[in-house]
Amino acid sequence: MMERIIxxxxxxxxxxxxxxxxxxxxxxxxxxxxxxxxxxxxxxxFGKDFNVLAIDIRGHGRSGKLPSFEDYSMKGCADxxxxxxxxxxxxxxxxxxxxxxxxxxxxxxxxxxxMAEKIIFLSPSYKPSARMITKAxxxxxxxxxxxxxxxxxxxxxxxxxxxxxxxxxxxxPRMFEDIKxxxxxxxxxxxxxxxxxxxxxxxxGLKVPTLIIHGDKDSIFPLSQAKAMETLIPGCRLVILxxxxxxLVLNYVDELKALIRGFIKER
Numbered sequence: 001m002m003e004r005i006i007x008x009x010x011x012x013x014x015x016x017x018x019x020x021x022x023x024x025x026x027x028x029x030x031x032x033x034x035x036x037x038x039x040x041x042x043x044x045x046f047g048k049d050f051n052v053l054a055i056d057i058r059g060h061g062r063s064g065k066l067p068s069f070e071d072y073s074m075k076g077c078a079d080x081x082x083x084x085x086x087x088x089x090x091x092x093x094x095x096x097x098x099x100x101x102x103x104x105x106x107x108x109x110x111x112x113x114x115m116a117e118k119i120i121f122l123s124p125s126y127k128p129s130a131r132m133i134t135k136a137x138x139x140x141x142x143x144x145x146x147x148x149x150x151x152x153x154x155x156x157x158x159x160x161x162x163x164x165x166x167x168x169x170x171x172x173p174r175m176f177e178d179i180k181x182x183x184x185x186x187x188x189x190x191x192x193x194x195x196x197x198x199x200x201x202x203x204x205g206l207k208v209p210t211l212i213i214h215g216d217k218d219s220i221f222p223l224s225q226a227k228a229m230e231t232l233i234p235g236c237r238l239v240i241l242x243x244x245x246x247x248l249v250l251n252y253v254d255e256l257k258a259l260i261r262g263f264i265k266e267r
Contacts, residue, residue, distance in 0.1 A: 001017070001018065002015050002016065002017055002043070002047075003015065003016050003017070003018070005087070006062070006063075007083060007084065007087060010058055010063070010064050010066055010071075010080070011063060011064030012055065012056070012058060012063045012064070012080045012083065012084060013036070013055070013056040013061055013062040013063045014036065014053060014054060014055040014056065014084050014088075015036055015043070015053070015054050016051070016052065016053040016054075016088060017043070017047045017051065017052050019051040019053075019088065019089070019090075020051060023049070023050055023051045024050050024051065024093075024094060024117070024264065025050065025051040025052070025053065025090050025092070025093040025094065026046055026050045026051065026052050026053070026093065026094050026096060026264075027052075027053050027054070027055075027081075027085070027090070027093045027094070027095050027096065028042060028043070028052070028053070028054040028055075028096050028097070029054075029055060029057070029081070029095065029096070029097040029098070029101035029102075029104055029105060030054075030055075030056075030057065030060070030098060030099075030100075030101055030249070031098045031099030031100045031101050031123075031249075032099060032100035032187065032190045032191065032194070033060065033175070033178035033179055033181075033182040033186070033187045033190070034060065034061075034098075034159075034178060034182075035056050035060050035061030035062075035156070035158050035159060035181065035182075036054035036055060036056050036061055036158070037061065037158035037159060037160070037161060038098075038159075038161050038249050038250060039054045039249070040161070041253050041257075042096075042249075042253070042256075042257065042260075045257055046257075046260075050264075051090075053084070053085075053088060053090065053093075055080070055081065055084055056156070057077055057080070057100075057101070057104065058071070058072065058076065058077055058080055059071075059072060059156075059182060059183070059185075059186035059189075059190075060156065060181075060182050060186065061156050061157070061158055061181070061182075062156050062157065062158065063156065065152045065154070065156065065183060065185075065186065066152070067148055067150075067151075067152050068148040069144070069145045069147075069148050069189050069192070069193075070148075071189075072186065072189040072190055072193055073193060074103060074104060074107040074193055074194075074197060075107060077104045077107065078104055078107040078108040078110075078111075081104065081105075081108050082108065082112060085115065090115075091115065092114075092115055092116070092117045093115065093116065093117060094116075094117050094118045094119075094120070094264060095108075095116055095118075095119050095120070096120045096122070096260060097119075097120070097121060097122065097124075098122040098123055098248065098249050099122070099123050099124070099125075099220070099221065099246065100190060100194060102121045102122070102123070102124035102125065102126075103125065103126075103128075103194055103197050103199075105119065105121070106126060106197075106199040106202055106203070107197075107199075109202060109206065109208070110199075110202055113206070113207065113208060116208045117208070117209075118208060118209045118210070118211070118263065118264065119206075119208050119209070119210045119211070120210075120211045120212075120213070120260055120263060121210065121211070121212045121213070121226075121229070122213050122214075122248050122249060122256070123213075123214055123215065123218055123220070123221055123226075123246045123247075123248050124212060124214070124221060124225065124226060124229060125194075125197075125221040125225045126197075126198075126199045126200065126203055126225060126228070126229050126232070127197065127198045127199065127200060127225070127228075128194050128195055128197055128221070129195060129196055129197060129198050142192070144185075144188035144189065144192060145189075145192075147184075147185045147188065147189075150185070152185075153183075154183060156181055156182065157181050158181070159174075159177045159178060159181055161174075161250055164177070164250060165250050165251060166250075166251050167247060167250065167251070168245060168247070169218070169219045169220050169245045169246045169247060170219070171247075174247075200232065203229060203232040203233050204232050204233075206232075206233050206234065207234070209235065209263075209266075210233050210235070210236045210237070211236075211237050211239065211259070211263045212226050212229055212230060212236060212237070212238045212239070213238075213239045213241065213248065213256065213259055214226035214238065214239075214240055214241070214244075214248075215240070215241045215243070215244025215245050215246065215248060215252075216240050216241070216242055216243070216244065217243055217244060217245045218244070218245055218246040219245065219246065220246040221246060223240065226238055226240075239259060241255060
């Protein structure tokens, strides 16, 4: 049985099973414009053997939508994660994160590395700011900040991702469902904040056992980012899924479950 909890100030939603003493705790963080419902197959599976917890990033899913661009900073999202872990009584955990969630995790690790027992990065990036496409869109996206002056409308929801299995990186029906739930404001604000991320120095000093899983057909965060992260993080291991795109969480459930379990068991 899963508990559904909403914290105030800001309104942050998360889901967890009954946490039992002696079990490891797995924390799942989704990507931009997604929600915790993307992790449903993983929560059902890992919840039998572990304490599990999945969050809706601020502005996503059933978490509250905030008005301004500054509200969606990486630090703000990382602070939400800390607040949730404290509320749930979690002192150490294994963080499993995807895409935009990997950036939030890296921001969290800047101040709270001691709380991470292991890290599993799925389709990650550490320095989107270095990409040519990022430099090209960063300045035009500045205009999106004007949305801060518009009233916040609509309520978030959870997308049924079972309808979007084996979809491509730029699958329009899935993206439409995501943005309809999250809002164009949140999508653009999150994208713009990610354009300024650079966690190079953090990764060089990271002392947490780390696994990276990346598809060689990823067109959103290219494989070169994962390969660079592997060289920066001491002792890191990179697993490349042949033919896989960016949407690993939906498209490669069985493969990810096996890799995650194997890494958790390693001493």
